[in-house]
Amino acid sequence: MVSVVGAVFVALSLAPLLVLSVPPIGTQPEQVHISYAGFPGSMEITWTTFNETEESTVEYGLWGGRLFELTAKGKATLFVDGGSEGRKMYIHRVTLTDLRPASAYVYHCGSEAGWSDVFSFTALNESTSWSPRFAIYGDMGNENPQSLARLQKETQVGMYDVILHVGDFAYDMHEDNGRIGDEFMRQIQSIAAYVPYMTCPGNHEAEYNFSNYRNRFSMPGQTESLWYSWNVGSAHIISLSTEIYFFLDYGVDLIFKQYEWLKKDLEEANKPENRAERPWIITMGHRPMYCSNNDKDDCTQFESYVRLGRNDTKPPAPGLEDLLYLYGVDLELWAHEHTYERLWPVYGYKVFNGSIEQPYVNPKAPVHIITGSAGCRENHDTFVPNPRDWSAFRSTDYGYTRMQVHNTSHLYLEQVSDDQYGKVIDSIWVVKEKHGFSAWF
Numbered sequence: 388m389v390s391v392v393g394a395v396f397v398a399l400s401l402a403p404l405l406v407l408s409v410p411p412i413g414t415q416p417e418q419v420h421i422s423y424a425g426f427p428g429s430m431e432i433t434w435t436t437f438n439e440t441e442e443s444t445v446e447y448g449l450w451g452g453r454l455f456e457l458t459a460k461g462k463a464t465l466f467v468d469g470g471s472e473g474r475k476m477y478i479h480r481v482t483l484t485d486l487r488p489a490s491a492y493v494y495h496c497g498s499e500a501g502w503s504d505v506f507s508f509t510a511l512n513e514s515t516s517w518s519p520r521f522a523i524y525g526d527m528g529n530e531n532p533q534s535l536a537r538l539q540k541e542t543q544v545g546m547y548d549v550i551l552h553v554g555d556f557a558y559d560m561h562e563d564n565g566r567i568g569d570e571f572m573r574q575i576q577s578i579a580a581y582v583p584y585m586t587c588p589g590n591h592e593a594e595y596n597f598s599n600y601r602n603r604f605s606m607p608g609q610t611e612s613l614w615y616s617w618n619v620g621s622a623h624i625i626s627l628s629t630e631i632y633f634f635l636d637y638g639v640d641l642i643f644k645q646y647e648w649l650k651k652d653l654e655e656a657n658k659p660e661n662r663a664e665r666p667w668i669i670t671m672g673h674r675p676m677y678c679s680n681n682d683k684d685d686c687t688q689f690e691s692y693v694r695l696g697r698n699d700t701k702p703p704a705p706g707l708e709d710l711l712y713l714y715g716v717d718l719e720l721w722a723h724e725h726t727y728e729r730l731w732p733v734y735g736y737k738v739f740n741g742s743i744e745q746p747y748v749n750p751k752a753p754v755h756i757i758t759g760s761a762g763c764r765e766n767h768d769t770f771v772p773n774p775r776d777w778s779a780f781r782s783t784d785y786g787y788t789r790m791q792v793h794n795t796s797h798l799y800l801e802q803v804s805d806d807q808y809g810k811v812i813d814s815i816w817v818v819k820e821k822h823g824f825s826a827w828f
């Protein structure tokens with residue numbers, strides 16, 4: 388009797404240990420997310436497995452059609468995290484092509500050794516007269532991602548066509564040997580597996596030369612997601628790395644590479660036939676040129692690196708403000724400060740309102756929005772008490788920005804406060820009869 392009870396006791400006390408020691412199935416896909424691959428009719432599906440699989444396959448089909456009637460194959464790359472454990476994972480990438488514009492698709496991804504859940508997305512409408520809707524934010528962490536729940540529901544009810552995450556993910560993806568990155572990518576699957584999740588790098592991605600960022604995301608172009616551009620509706624969207632101005636050890640040459648690429652990209656976008664089709668040029672980059680926060684970031688100072696460049700490099704590194712102004716960039720989206728700030732049209736530290744009554748109707752300089760308050764373990768930032776005259780509206784509430792590019796002349800922006808249960812606390816219409824450098828005069 389006694390020994391039987393003893394055996395039962397031993398078995399019970401071992402049970403949790405036994406359960407914990409069951410290994411995860413290493414060929415099971417996880418961390419599924421999608422991005423626009425940069426050409427009409429495309430979508431790229433990215434996911435992770437911890438063991439190698441023979442194939443990287445997406446099975447998909449039109450919503451309401453025969454399930455998984457189409458198959459696309461891609462490939463996997465081995466990513467070895469830079470941490471002491473040297474954790475290995477396989478990042479699978481498959482580009483879907485010839486998608487029917489504006490049509491909903493159902494998909495799953497994986498291989499014969501394991502399939503993901505079933506997800507869906509809507510292929511982008513390729514018409515330049517389409518009016519895409521965006522959710523935009525930076526600085527969302529694994530811990531305290533306060534806006535995520537609201538974004539999940541709004542994404543699921545179809546409020547967004549695209550999400551822009553303007554740098555700083557997970558806090559930080561490399562931590563705990565990349566496990567924080569894994570967990571964060573699992574968290575955002577609830578939105579990023581359904582709408583294209585377009586990114587740029589932030590300072591929290593810097594460890595091991597941005598390797599978690601470069602490996603986990605799949606943005607268009609050949610720069611490992613560091614800088615690229617793409618088109619949607621009547622907008623040309625440019626994603627930049629501001630971090631190359633701050634982490635010089637990874638290569639001062641990267642500043643010049645990006646600058647030259649950006650100049651070419653802007654030249655191309657400004658060819659009369661291109662600018663007529665897609666007159667809105669919108670940039671996104673993590674660290675702002677202007678801000679009025681009191682956390683000692685250089686955007687609070689006159690001489691921010693992103694704005695004016697650096698003269699302590701050889702040769703001196705050019706900043707971005709003049710270039711973006713010269714090519715008539717309409718809107719510049721930033722994050723990094725864990726707050727929301729809207730600026731009056733500004734260039735060279737001076738305000739260039741369209742008019743006093745209607746500052747954003749035919750503005751005479753680019754419009755800047757700083758939206759880095761999605762929520763992370765570093766909480767909110769705070770503001771200096773007396774901002775410069777270019778600062779139009781500020782909020783320390785957690786939240787995110789919504790944008791809709793209505794047509795060639797009208798673009799709408801609004802700020803959602805998550806602290807105030809989804810209340811819209813700020814909104815503007817940017818109205819432009821003319822785009823490009825000549826619109827400034």
Ligand SMILES: *[C@@H]1O[C@H](CO)[C@@H](O)[C@H](O)[C@H]1NC(C)=O
Nearest residue numbers: 413414437438439474475476
């Ligand atoms: C799966 O990956 C783990 C961790 O890298 C490794 O130890 C294991 O041998 C792999 N299993 C197979 C079947 O390849």
Ligand SMILES: *[C@@H]1O[C@H](CO)[C@@H](O)[C@H](O)[C@H]1NC(C)=O
Nearest residue numbers: 488489512513514516517518
């Ligand atoms: C794409 O958007 C345009 C402009 O809104 C619309 O006229 C067209 O019907 C849309 N295409 C599809 C396939 O829904």
Ligand SMILES: *[C@@H]1O[C@H](CO)[C@@H](O)[C@H](O)[C@H]1NC(C)=O
Nearest residue numbers: 596601611613636637638641
């Ligand atoms: C960092 O990564 C970039 C992008 O791959 C590369 O061009 C650069 O040479 C790397 N820097 C160092 C120091 O390895």
Ligand SMILES: *[C@@H]1O[C@H](CO)[C@@H](O)[C@H](O)[C@H]1NC(C)=O
Nearest residue numbers: 690691692695696697698699
């Ligand atoms: C170099 O840049 C710093 C600010 O980044 C500025 O204070 C200084 O005047 C500049 N020096 C020269 C020689 O331009």
Ligand SMILES: *[C@@H]1O[C@H](CO)[C@@H](O)[C@H](O)[C@H]1NC(C)=O
Nearest residue numbers: 731738740742743744745746
């Ligand atoms: C720009 O317009 C706003 C709103 O009317 C006004 O408060 C601000 O003073 C204007 N700034 C300048 C420099 O005209």
Ligand SMILES: *[C@@H]1O[C@H](CO)[C@@H](O)[C@H](O)[C@H]1NC(C)=O
Nearest residue numbers: 792793794795796797798799
């Ligand atoms: C552009 O969109 C705005 C807002 O929806 C609308 O008022 C305006 O009439 C549209 N312009 C054209 C040319 O369609």
Ligand SMILES: [Fe+2]
Nearest residue numbers: 555589590723
């Ligand atoms: Fe940041």
